[in-house]
Amino acid sequence: MKRNLLLALVFVATSAVAQFTNDPALNSIVRDSSGPEEVVPICALNPQYGTTYVSWFNQNGMGSYDFSMQALDNFGYHAFQPSSLTVSNFPQNSAIFVYDTKVDNTNSMVSAFQDERSGVLDVVAYRVDQSGNFQWGSSGISLKDSAASGGIAPNVGILPSNDAVIAWIADGSPKDWISIRKISPAGNFLWASQIRIIDSTGVASFSRPQIVPMLNDDFMILYVRQTGSGLPASAMYMQRYDASGNPVWASPVAVSSKLIGFAAYPSVVPDGNNGAYIAYSSGNPSNPSMNDVYVQHIDGNGNLWSVDGTEACTSTLTHRMSPKIRFENGMANPMVLIKETDAAQGSSGVTIQSFDASGNRLLGPDGFAVTPITALYDEPYDMRAETDGMIILYAEGTFGNQQLLATKVNFTGTSVWTPATTVVSSVVSNKSRAQLTPVFSIIDLSNQIVAVWEDDRQDVGVYAQNINYDGTLGIQVNISSPDRQQLNAVVFPNPSGSNSFLKINSTTLDEVTATMYDATGRVIGAPAFLSLTSGTNEFKVNEIFRHSNLASGIYSIDIKGEKTAGRVQMVVE
Numbered sequence: 001m002k003r004n005l006l007l008a009l010v011f012v013a014t015s016a017v018a019q020f021t022n023d024p025a026l027n028s029i030v031r032d033s034s035g036p037e038e039v040v041p042i043c044a045l046n047p048q049y050g051t052t053y054v055s056w057f058n059q060n061g062m063g064s065y066d067f068s069m070q071a072l073d074n075f076g077y078h079a080f081q082p083s084s085l086t087v088s089n090f091p092q093n094s095a096i097f098v099y100d101t102k103v104d105n106t107n108s109m110v111s112a113f114q115d116e117r118s119g120v121l122d123v124v125a126y127r128v129d130q131s132g133n134f135q136w137g138s139s140g141i142s143l144k145d146s147a148a149s150g151g152i153a154p155n156v157g158i159l160p161s162n163d164a165v166i167a168w169i170a171d172g173s174p175k176d177w178i179s180i181r182k183i184s185p186a187g188n189f190l191w192a193s194q195i196r197i198i199d200s201t202g203v204a205s206f207s208r209p210q211i212v213p214m215l216n217d218d219f220m221i222l223y224v225r226q227t228g229s230g231l232p233a234s235a236m237y238m239q240r241y242d243a244s245g246n247p248v249w250a251s252p253v254a255v256s257s258k259l260i261g262f263a264a265y266p267s268v269v270p271d272g273n274n275g276a277y278i279a280y281s282s283g284n285p286s287n288p289s290m291n292d293v294y295v296q297h298i299d300g301n302g303n304l305w306s307v308d309g310t311e312a313c314t315s316t317l318t319h320r321m322s323p324k325i326r327f328e329n330g331m332a333n334p335m336v337l338i339k340e341t342d343a344a345q346g347s348s349g350v351t352i353q354s355f356d357a358s359g360n361r362l363l364g365p366d367g368f369a370v371t372p373i374t375a376l377y378d379e380p381y382d383m384r385a386e387t388d389g390m391i392i393l394y395a396e397g398t399f400g401n402q403q404l405l406a407t408k409v410n411f412t413g414t415s416v417w418t419p420a421t422t423v424v425s426s427v428v429s430n431k432s433r434a435q436l437t438p439v440f441s442i443i444d445l446s447n448q449i450v451a452v453w454e455d456d457r458q459d460v461g462v463y464a465q466n467i468n469y470d471g472t473l474g475i476q477v478n479i480s481s482p483d484r485q486q487l488n489a490v491v492f493p494n495p496s497g498s499n500s501f502l503k504i505n506s507t508t509l510d511e512v513t514a515t516m517y518d519a520t521g522r523v524i525g526a527p528a529f530l531s532l533t534s535g536t537n538e539f540k541v542n543e544i545f546r547h548s549n550l551a552s553g554i555y556s557i558d559i560k561g562e563k564t565a566g567r568v569q570m571v572v573e
Contacts, residue, residue: 021473027427027463042099068087100113123144125166125183127185148171153168153169165182167210208266215274226262237253237255240302279312295353310359335353368413389416448468450467487566509563514528514539
């Protein structure tokens with residue numbers, strides 16, 4: 001039975017809810033309970049608000065998993081306390097399949113996954129806002145295809161209209177197909193029935209759908225057509241659909257004549273102009289025994305760079321695999337992140353490559369070696385763009401003995417940081433499913449990247465760490481004035497009421513401006529101008545900000561002066 005959920009925002013002064021640390025031996029705990037496991041985290045972000053959503057499956061001690069979420073603000077504080085928000089506790093298969101979480105245009109989390117509430121694995125979807133409100137009902141929306149016996153592996157796309165398009169693998173007979181639904185923010189199906197990508201002859205099955213939103217509320221879908229038995233031949237296709245769900249192209253477009261692995265997922269991103277870039281792994285054209293990476297572009301009319309796209313690196317002596325393509329934050333050209341190994345796959349390194357609008361390689365025939373191929377065994381996970389380059393996240397070490405590292409290179413392949421590498425997590429353990437979200441703070445003058453990953457330092461838990469533009473960790477006082485002293489500021493009592501005080505400990509005299517923001521970054525009331533003495537300063541919150549009643553939620557108070565700066569969180573129940 002579905003439990004009734006009672007959400008209360010309660011301040012708990014533990015490391016699990018504290019702001020991002022500057023100590024890579026600690027990191028921020030998103031969720032890690034002793035004994036149970038928290039598995040398969042996915043993080044998502046709406047850059048307008050700076051909130052990082054994290055979803056995962058939480059072992060519940062009853063032979064099943066709950067689906068849970070947490071929201072981190074740009075300081076690392078948790079919206080849902082003391083632990084997390086349980087989204088669903090319907091029966092869940094112990095084998096967790098691919099699922100997806102996206103943040104929509106109003107800062108709500110849209111998640112689609114599979115559970116066994118109907119007795120078989122089938123797909124459901126939830127929409128939850130940053131206050132924990134279930135906008136599609138406490139049980140979500142069932143996406144069951146009536147012609148199928150079940151469904152798995154959904155993918156979510158958020159359109160400019162804020163409608164969600166969700167595609168998944170339908171368990172059919174004689175072969176699986178892909179089903180697609182479009183859902184409004186209110187939770188209404190917007191087409192009379194689902195779209196099906198299906199082989200009427202029963203020869204081919206279809207899987208691994210990925211939605212690519214377009215600027216006019218059309219969308220493209222990338223999927224895989226499989227034929228044969230055992231490890232079937234897997235070929236990639238794309239089709240474009242209009243807002244009403246009608247196919248735009250006369251027939252699906254083959255992304256490449258090359259086949260991909262039976263379980264490989266291509267990496268795809270929009271190009272910002274109604275097209276998409278796709279990175280995939282296949283055999284080396286000169287040495288089929290070696291894995292290779294290719295990048296392809298498709299425009300809104302279905303035109304490709306070439307039949308197979310562009311080979312990322314031309315060497316025939318190394319394996320190249322696990323590509324991740326990025327094109328974001330004002331990047332002039334797409335860039336792909338690649339794991340590169342020796343022939344025996346006992347040593348590995350990290351390589352990047354960039355491409356111009358015609359598909360030409362920009363970083364030389366073999367790309368730029370972020371880390372060389374060594375026995376240290378570097379495993380690349382993700383990269384994200386900032387204004388002056390790409391932050392790259394990777395693990396180093398053998399299985400069970402890994403640290404998490406980051407580096408930054410500019411768009412022409414030159415290291416930016418000094419020293420070149422930042423240790424994100426120094427705890428030696430297994431690291432997996434590591435991801436990055438770019439957070440461009442509305443409140444702060446700096447920008448940062450947030451890393452989220454699965455970590456087995458205790459059992460299997462979920463951890464997070466921010467990485468600043470300059471490679472440092474933790475919350476920066478103010479990047480424009482690094483000599484400012486960090487103020488020690490608290491709100492008490494917290495959660496706050498009408499008699500809460502802002503307590504500021506200062507080591508010097510200073511004139512400061514205190515500004516209050518809500519969780520979306522909006523300024524609340526007028527800024528307060530405060531005179532600080534050396535020592536303890538106390539101010540009544542409702543008097544300095546001239547308000548008598550705040551809505552429930554999490555607020556930030558940003559304090560800045562010529563000599564000092566600091567910030568504090570306030571929780572209102």
